[in-house]
Amino acid sequence: MSRTSPGQAPGFQRFRLGGLLVTALYDGFVPILAEDLHGEPQTEIRRRLADAYLPEDGDLHTAVIGFLVEDDGRRVLVDAGSGSTLGPHTGHLREALSAAGVAAEDVDHVLITHLHPDHSGGLVTDDGEPAYPRATVHVSRAEADHWLDEKLTARATGVQKQIHEAAAAALEPYRASGRLDAFDFLDAVPGVCALDQQGHTAGHSGYLFTGGDEPVLFWGDTVHSHTVQLPCPHVSISIDSDEGRAVKARARVLDDVAGRGWWVAASHLPFPGLGHLRPDGEGYRWVPVHFKPLDQSY
Ligand SMILES: [Zn+2]
Numbered sequence: 001m002s003r004t005s006p007g008q009a010p011g012f013q014r015f016r017l018g019g020l021l022v023t024a025l026y027d028g029f030v031p032i033l034a035e036d037l038h039g040e041p042q043t044e045i046r047r048r049l050a051d052a053y054l055p056e057d058g059d060l061h062t063a064v065i066g067f068l069v070e071d072d073g074r075r076v077l078v079d080a081g082s083g084s085t086l087g088p089h090t091g092h093l094r095e096a097l098s099a100a101g102v103a104a105e106d107v108d109h110v111l112i113t114h115l116h117p118d119h120s121g122g123l124v125t126d127d128g129e130p131a132y133p134r135a136t137v138h139v140s141r142a143e144a145d146h147w148l149d150e151k152l153t154a155r156a157t158g159v160q161k162q163i164h165e166a167a168a169a170a171l172e173p174y175r176a177s178g179r180l181d182a183f184d185f186l187d188a189v190p191g192v193c194a195l196d197q198q199g200h201t202a203g204h205s206g207y208l209f210t211g212g213d214e215p216v217l218f219w220g221d222t223v224h225s226h227t228v229q230l231p232c233p234h235v236s237i238s239i240d241s242d243e244g245r246a247v248k249a250r251a252r253v254l255d256d257v258a259g260r261g262w263w264v265a266a267s268h269l270p271f272p273g274l275g276h277l278r279p280d281g282e283g284y285r286w287v288p289v290h291f292k293p294l295d296q297s298y
Pocket of ligand 1: 118
């Protein structure tokens with residue numbers, strides 16, 4: 001008799017936040033390395049990682065999370081995961097969506113925080129077909145203009161060139177069928193306010209769902225390493241397009257979130273990536289959600 005591995009639980013968790021039904025969808029994990037974090041001495045960054053029982057070299061299993069938001073019969077996906085752009089440890093968001101009982105055809109809108117492949121690669125299937133065949137894809141005009149710019153793409157090298165090419169491939173079928181909306185800030189879709197977080201990328205956007213009585217901010221890559229960047233928000237990461245502007249954007253967003261008591265849905269905090277922030281010393285402390293039945297409100 002053969003024994004098979006029991007495997008992990010399906011990669012989704014649901015929460016009711018005010019009038020919103022939010023489903024966190026686990027796409028996989030990526031490494032966030034200590035050597036890529038700047039703004040504090042490496043010894044201090046490594047000390048903080050070790051203090052959290054992580055390898056000193058970095059958090060090798062940093063979650064990649066997308067979120068489905070359902071309100072008033074509308075299904076909105078915030079970020080699409082990696083698809084096949086980053087290898088087998090990622091690209092599982094659609095499986096998680098399916099495990100949660102939602103068909104890709106039922107998604108009406110996809111809001112993209114930015115066009116790095118861990119957030120947008122999953123817009124297309126391996127065959128280059130739209131993974132969400134009925135959905136309109138929304139991304140800030142500054143973000144789309146930057147990554148789709150032919151001159152910038154031709155001049156780019158290394159990882160930056162790969163990002164340009166992956167972004168173009170992810171958006172192409174939606175653009176070709178008239179289902180790409182490149183928006184200017186503040187008006188993504190009704191009930192959702194796009195917040196300008198430029199710095200990590202040229203058009204990095206947070207999405208604030210304001211319709212319910214409990215605002216929720218989906219912030220994309222405001223934080224990559226919560227272990228380091230919440231106590232030390234001035235620490236940047238080498239994948240930031242403009243590290244100085246990314247630090248300023250983070251300071252603004254963290255202050256807003258903690259001051260107003262918004263829920264946060266974060267792409268790279270521990271799954272399910274939902275929680276609140278509290279000011280703590282020079283930085284902030286993460287207060288995560290707890291697993292609980294859906295009919296128990298907070
Ligand atoms: Zn990311």
